[in-house]
Amino acid sequence: MAATDKTADPLTREGVSAGGLPPTEHGPTVTARSYWDLVWRRFRRDKGALWSLLFIVLLILVAFIGAPVAAHFLGHGPNAPHFGMDTFTPVGPWTYVPGVSGKDLLILGGDDPTLQRDEFLRLLYGAQASLEVAVGAMVISMSLGVLLGAIAGYFGGWIDSIISRLTDVVMAFPYLLFVIALASTVGSRIDNITFGFLGNGVLTLILVIGLFGWYYPARIVRAQVLSLREKEFIEAARMVGASDARIIRSHLLPHLVAPTIVYGTVIVAQYILAEAGLSFLGLGIKLPTASWGNLLQAGATYYLNQPLLMLWPGLAVLFTTLAFNLLGDGLRDAFDPRSSR
């Protein structure tokens, strides 16, 4: 009974069925561990995933709080140029350059021979743009994917055929080439829409990356819903007369929470790479707004003279992507212990 229950409904209070001891007057009361409690207990054992979570939280704090604070203390912004340096390469780390108010310290040096903007601040502000793009595009992909996948899986028939064919079509496109095509043609028109808080070009990337990435979550959710649909608890709900909307909301969606969180996390990692790639090609975040992609581009230009310039954004992308991938892996094991390697 316990085994079938677990596979059928992860929201069952496993503690009760596994412990089997009803609270009595004599013994201590056995409190049931909730689903989320169990997930957290399994997640906690994965040290790599825990450190990744910590890294991501710190990164968000550094990007959105640390960056303005650092700019305040250094006395210049990430886009402030420092003219008058007589060099053919960006200046090296820990250099004082003439600024608006006396000498400005460039902790990681400059980013460009003529402009000499602060690489350190640009790296911090670049994290904002990169995270905004990755998370924003993830939200679009996942909402579209879960919605279409759930509809296709639940209703089946011709609706399923249409949505499945649509996923096949999107999968047949060479993803990167089409993203490049869209970013180069549509991009220039919506680059300036920022809603007051996004960077220049962030919305373009969110739309372009997000709208092409929904097919993978859609396929996963569809497969999941197809198997859930045949389970007894859905049949029971239907038998007592629950409407489709109610069955989807109360009986299907709770089961989709785990895969959505896991794939959402992994997709953020992919989108950080996508942002870096597109901005590297000059199609993403437009200068002077900083992003890890266009910092990488600047680094690539001077990599023989100032190799550190490509190392910083490169490592930032590597560690962030790694953290999201490890977190996703840990979450998958925590949600579904049977999948563990």
Next chain:
Amino acid sequence: MTRYVIRRILWALVLFVVVTFVSYVIFFLIPADPVKLFAGRQATAEDLARAAHYYGLDQPFYVQYWKFLSRLVANGIIGKHAMGFSYANRQWISHVIKDRAPVTASLVFGGAVFWMLISVPIGILSALRPRSLADRGATIFVFIGISAHPVFLALIFLYIFGYKLQLFPIGSYADFFNPPEGQPGGPIQWAWHMFLPWCTFAILFAALYVRMIRASVIETMSEDYVRTARAKGAPEWIVMRSHILRNALLPIVTMLGMDIALGMGGAVFTESVYSLPGLGQAVVQSLETFDLPVTMGVVVFATTAVLIVNLIVDILYAFIDPRIKLA
């Protein structure tokens, strides 16, 4: 079987039409003013009207698309007149593609050999000894492989092996068959110039394949027929070769076909960092000059290649593995 093949071919044709239609919309209808791009910057209103008429841009767009598609099909996609010419230097698109496709092909196919050479042994070894030291090492390789950006890897490789150690050339290409006057060529030079690009290109896929091969081998090892083979006393290497690997690597071969096709897109980064004159670099250069016909030509060519490769893989797979559902 015949029905399956016919259905599969029809579906590929549908995809071809959809993909060309979408690319046509993206490249010729959305950009601000294609006529201006054709006619040049100093064109007068009269010039513009003449150019619009000459290129057929004053017709309704379904007529334009129909003409585009029929020209494409009539000239066999890479024929001389299939896709017009570049805005920037009036070069035939078909010429650009013929020049550059071999470079991309040598990157992608060489890279595929590399990633199979890396991933098959690592994947099998880590499947044989789960949770061993080697397996943990392989897991670390997988995570770094899927997390590192190809641009970053390429720059690191170039800096260390090209610049510091001077083992490999920096940013040049040597043609296999007929190099331009005064430039290195031939198989050895070619392989030497391509070695770092191959490594860069292969790492991402190698990581994905290690993960897939490991999972596939572990799953196959718990099959009943493997237990039966062991029970009847077959030597371990025979069990491994004929029962486990033969079945575990079959799905990997299908994936390989699809990924080689998808790799055409991923080659953009490797080519642009290593300055390889391939299709990816053509796309990047055409983007800088807003040379849309070239971008479009490469997209259409690459998509068609992907469709054809997928079609061939699917049909071959249906022959190799009769269990496949022919619905």
